[in-house]
Amino acid sequence: xxxxxxxxxxxxxxxxxxxIAFFRDEQPWGLILFKRNIGTPEAxxxxxxxxxxxxxxxxxxxxxxxxGGRVQRIGPPTWPGRPAAKYSGDLYATDEAAxxxxxxxxxxxxxxxxxxxxxxxxxxxxxxxxTPKTHAAIGNRAFSSDPDAVATLGLAVAEGLMAGxxxxxxxxxxxxxxxxxxxxxxxxxxxxxxxxxKHSDFVPFRALAELPMGMTAHxxxxxxxxxxxxxxxxxxxxxxxxGHIGFDGLLMSDDLSMKALGGDYSSRAAAVLGAxxxxxxxxxxxxxxxxxxxxxxxxxxxxxxxxxxxxxxxRKPAHPLDREAAEAEYATLAERAGWPPTS
Numbered sequence: 001x002x003x004x005x006x007x008x009x010x011x012x013x014x015x016x017x018x019x020i021a022f023f024r025d026e027q028p029w030g031l032i033l034f035k036r037n038i039g040t041p042e043a044x045x046x047x048x049x050x051x052x053x054x055x056x057x058x059x060x061x062x063x064x065x066x067x068g069g070r071v072q073r074i075g076p077p078t079w080p081g082r083p084a085a086k087y088s089g090d091l092y093a094t095d096e097a098a099x100x101x102x103x104x105x106x107x108x109x110x111x112x113x114x115x116x117x118x119x120x121x122x123x124x125x126x127x128x129x130x131t132p133k134t135h136a137a138i139g140n141r142a143f144s145s146d147p148d149a150v151a152t153l154g155l156a157v158a159e160g161l162m163a164g165x166x167x168x169x170x171x172x173x174x175x176x177x178x179x180x181x182x183x184x185x186x187x188x189x190x191x192x193x194x195x196x197x198k199h200s201d202f203v204p205f206r207a208l209a210e211l212p213m214g215m216t217a218h219x220x221x222x223x224x225x226x227x228x229x230x231x232x233x234x235x236x237x238x239x240x241x242x243g244h245i246g247f248d249g250l251l252m253s254d255d256l257s258m259k260a261l262g263g264d265y266s267s268r269a270a271a272v273l274g275a276x277x278x279x280x281x282x283x284x285x286x287x288x289x290x291x292x293x294x295x296x297x298x299x300x301x302x303x304x305x306x307x308x309x310x311x312x313x314x315r316k317p318a319h320p321l322d323r324e325a326a327e328a329e330y331a332t333l334a335e336r337a338g339w340p341p342t343s
Contacts, residue, residue, distance in 0.1 A: 030061035089143035111164020147203035165318035175201030
């Protein structure tokens with residue numbers, strides 16, 4: 001059965017019979033997991049397997065946001081905690097090779113943890129460029145205020161993940177660093193001139209345009225489209241993300257249930273796809289909303305289906321990893337970067 005153009009969440013640590021039936025009937029392209037879905041390693045493996053069994057597809061994408069810092073869905077005491085991106089960015093500022101290596105190793109070790117659970121997509125790297133006014137919703141999730149450093153470290157993360165058999169999703173296109181509001185709660189507006197954006201915010205995305213997948217930002221860029229956030233703006237998607245940045249990979253929305261977007265869920269989903277995004281992301285696991293999204297989206301087809309297939313084809317088997325040696329090297333670099341911080 002053909003997958004539909006959406007990614008869904010689920011409510012808890014195991015699928016309910018209603019969720020299994022929903023996934024079987026509606027065939028979402030993928031599943032995204034949050035902390036509420038994380039039990040024991042065995043329970044996570046069972047949840048992932050149950051999702052794929054319901055769809056009859058053993059390779060169906062299962063996504064997670066495992067960045068480090070505030071955004072890590074699996075963590076202590078069962079899994080290692082990792083620092084936010086800013087730590088490798090700080091190390092890079094004093095020793096470029098060490099910063100790149102720290103970013104690569106962190107991603108490679110995360111990929112190993114995720115692959116053990118059957119999770120094959122991680123929604124990193126965060127390529128948002130830090131500014132003096134960047135909202136704390138991004139904050140230390142950003143590597144640096146230097147767009148070239150962000151691009152370099154983002155590439156290291158993407159390559160580390162892919163070396164571990166996990167696909168990256170760069171975010172938040174075309175850049176969330178200038179937002180002064182949290183798009184989970186409100187709709188940020190950015191006043192910067194297009195020339196400024198092209199020389200800063202867009203630079204890391206343009207440098208990494210060959211990556212397989214990207215996620216949009218729920219932000220209004222007044223210089224480009226003063227009426228609609230990037231996620232639902234055909235101008236931003238076609239002229240900036242596809243055009244200036246040159247990204248022809250699989251483009252998914254940020255979470256549809258964030259308060260930056262207005263309207264009911266059917267109209268939100270339709271607006272996302274109408275703007276040129278390939279896939280709608282809906283995360284909160286609320287069944288009424290899930291049904292509304294599923295009803296509003298078509299089967300994945302045409303160019304979007306081609307992009308999805310091309311993205312998945314980039315996932316290769318994991319390279320061998322000496323986990324103990326990698327953890328030891330990583331710990332040395334993290335300590336140089338000031339993590340964990342001393343009280």
